[in-house]
Structures are given as C-alpha cells and as structure tokens.
Amino acid sequence: MKNMLIEFVVTDVNSRAVAYKEEKETLSVVITDGKIEVSVYYDFKEVSLTLVSEVLTNDKVGIVLLPHRIELRVNNEVRDEDWPAGNRLFNFGDGIEGDIKFNISEYVEEETEQPSVIYTFKNAQGWQPSKDVNVGDCMPYVNDGRYHVLYLKDRRHHCSKWVLGAHQWEHISTSDFIEWQVHPMAVPITEWYEGSICTGSWIKHGDTQYLYYTVRMYDRSPAHICRSISKDGYHFKKDKDFCFKLSDKYLGRSVRDPKVILDDSGLYHMFLTTTLVEAGRGCLAHLVSSDLNEWTELDTPIYISDDATEPECPDYIKYGGYYYLIFSLKTKAHYMISKSAFDGFKLPENPIIPCSSVPKGAVWNGKIVFTGFIPTQGYAGVMTFKTATNDKDGILIFE
Secondary structure, eight states: OOOEEEEEEOOOSSEEEEEEETTEEEEEEEEETTEEEEEEOBSSOSSOEEEEEEOOTTOEEEEEEOSSOEEEEETTEEEEEEOOOSOBSOOTTOEEEESOOOEEEEOOOOOOOOOSOOEEEEOOTTOOSBTTBEEEEEEEEEETTEEEEEEEEESTTTTHHHHTOOOEEEEEEESSSSEEEEEEEEEOOOSTTEEEEOOOEEEEETTEEEEEEEEEETTOOOOEEEEEEESSSSSOEEOTTOOBOOOTTBOGGGOEEEEEEEOTTSOEEEEEEEEETTTTEEEEEEEEESSSSSOEEOSSOSEEOSSSOOOEEEEEEEETTEEEEEEEETTEEEEEEESSSSSOOBOOSSOBOOSSEEEEEEEETTEEEEEEEEESSSSOEEEEEEEEEEOTTOOEEEO
16 A cells, blocks of 8 residues: 555635545545544544644645554644554545545655754643643653653544554653753654554663563554664664563553663563453563563562552652652552562552652652653643652652
8 A cells, every 4th residue: 555645725614525435435535614624444443533623725735644654734734643554445546526626646754863852842840742742651761860751642632543542652851850852752653553652661771772662552462562772862763673472371462561670780670561361460570681682571470469450650769778669550650668679569558659640750869750641631631740759768758
C-alpha cells in the first residue's frame, strides 16, 4: 500500500466527498459549518479512524496516509493525527463522489534530524503541549544535573487507534524548574502493529543512553520488551536487534512498564508490571542482567499483589539510606520502604504519594522530585510535581 497525500483547498465550509471501492466506503471528507471530519477505513476494524479540525474558506488541507500514521494538516500545520492497523481500504483509483476536488499523489516522508532543543517554555506545572495533546504517564530521569521528563503523548484520552492508546514518548528537561526545553520525540510509533508504546525507564551505561519500554501489540498478543539507544541523550533510535518476551508464567498481553536499575555490585535489575497466571495475582516480575542485553527471570517477583490488581508503572529509588519500591494501584502511587536493596519492603502507615496520577520520581538537588499528571476528561491531562525528603525511619515527607 503506497503512502498517499490528498490535497485540496476549502471553497465551501459546507461540502463533502466520499470514496468507494466495490460499493464499500473507503474514505470520506465532510465539512459542516467550518468543521472538517476525515474518516479513513481499514480492514482491521469496521469503524473508521476519524480526524477533525476547524477550517475556513481558502484553507489548504492535506491528508497524509502512511501505514503507521495518518495526519490532517491545515495550512501545513498538523491539526489531528491517528495511528492505524491493518490494511487501508482507500487507494489510487477508487471512485470519488462529491463537491470536493482532490489532488492525490504519492507521499514521500522526509527524514530530517531535529535539533536537540526544539523550543523552550516557562513552568511545567499544569503544562500540556497543546489543547489537543495531553500528558500521560511521566518518567523522570536526572542526567548531568538536568531533570528530564519523558511522558506519554496522548490524544483523545487513550482513545486513539481504536482505544489501544497509540502513545509515544515525548521528552522535556530543565536545569532549574523554571525554563524547560522541548526535545525531539524519544520513542515514536513507527510500525502499524504497535498499539502503544507503554511506560518504561531510562538508564545510562558508559557513553550510551538506553530507554526500555514495552510495546502493546495491536492484536493484544504478548507484549514485546524493547529499547531505544542514544549517544547524546536527545536523539534516540530503536534498537531493532533487541526484543524479548516474558515466559508463559506471566500474562503476556499485560506485561508493561519496565523499570531498569543498576545495583551496587554492577548487576542490572528489571521490574515489570504483569500477572502471575497460575496464582491470578498481579505482580512485578524481577529480571537480572550483567550487560543490559541478556535478561534472566528470577523465580520470585519482587512484589506480588493480594489480588488480581496489577501494580503499574514501577519505580525504584535509593535515597537517604533507604530503598523505595514504588508502584501505582488504580492510578494512586504507593511506596514501600526497606533498608535492603531487594527484599524486606514494608508499606508505611500512609503509603500514598500525593502527586495525582501514576507519578514516578528522581533525585534532584538532594530531594526526590515526583512527576505525574492531573487527568482532564479521562486518561491524561496536564503535568504536575511533588517534592519529598524522608525522616529517620524512611517515611517520605512531602513538600
């Protein structure tokens, strides 16, 4: 299926065009009172993917159709996008009826490397990229004194790609929590079978930066554990030679959110959200590696829930002489404390981290800074922060 660009100029704010193949609708463009709706059909679902925007007379509209992404552009600005699966039904030669005259051509996607800093803004508390793009799960990381936040880019509050989410990792950072830099997208969707790029973590080894994440598959088959690699910490590329799945001991389709850490002996550990199939209980699977490449499952998860609830978005922080194992239950983050690195974790009397939805943390300027999101109209919304220290017993004190 060839990449396609459909272009036209709006001549009437009430107009339409519909494409058919063998009497089956494959694409429609409907403009009603200045609102455009573009519906594209695929063999994956009977329901179309629909892109929307406001338009005015003489606006130039462009519809980009790629196997893994579709875009609605107005005057060369991307107004809406979605991420398909399966085969597109619309193709060159389909019959088109209506009063909108299309110019259809093959589209060549240009690959140009973006600068490390795309733009800057002030104050990320309550921030979102635009009114149509939301902040989802956040993954903070401190590197060379800068506090970085990777976050899930969300459109439609988890309803993109037929409710698979189609999340991707965006990237911002700061050195003072006043001015923030926006960096190139860290992990995009590049294949049609990627349902969503789930939450994960960042770790540095030598002169290489690694992002570990799971890919929720379009057909809900077992998730793949993947990674992207960078030398400068701003331009990441998917490592196509690295990919593995957990054993059948765990519920494959629910595996997600890898947290990777390095212990004091030089051994790497990975914690993953999933479910123990035989027990029917949520857990954090525990894997180890000496080189970040080959991973071995340990017999016992580092945490097992009392019931089927899966502990989401695991985090692990060493701070003030204590170790903290963190995870979210029904969006509320809980923390456990231990004096040992990988056992003996206990829940404090009040284990809740008061930083809205699924926060994760990183130590910056001597304190733990948690980053999460405040939801608006469903999943995802605006960014939020909470700072913490601890007392002599390891109890977190939130500022």
